[in-house]
Amino acid sequence: MLATIDAWWNPPWPILWQRAYHHAHTHPRHPAARRWLHNQQRGWLLLHPDQRHLLTHIDIAPPT
Incomplete structure (x- = not known):
């Protein structure tokens, strides 16, 4: 149910990564x-x- 609201509510990576991404x-x-x-x-x-x-999605590309 929460996944329908926000697909990233419980990502498989640490929450600190998610917070840093949001920042x-x-x-x-x-x-x-x-x-x-x-x-x-x-x-x-x-x-x-x-x-x-x-x-x-935020225009960060892999290194070249």
Whole structure:
């Protein structure tokens, strides 16, 4: 039932990741958010496919 309201209410990754994602999504220019996003790009291959999807949704791409 909660999944119909919010698909990410109980993600398979730590809640801290979800909070950092939300912060980066709402405050992408904040220095802490920028560092976090950079770290996510560096560890792209270690992320869950749904985490990658969330990041690409906010225009964060895998490293080139």
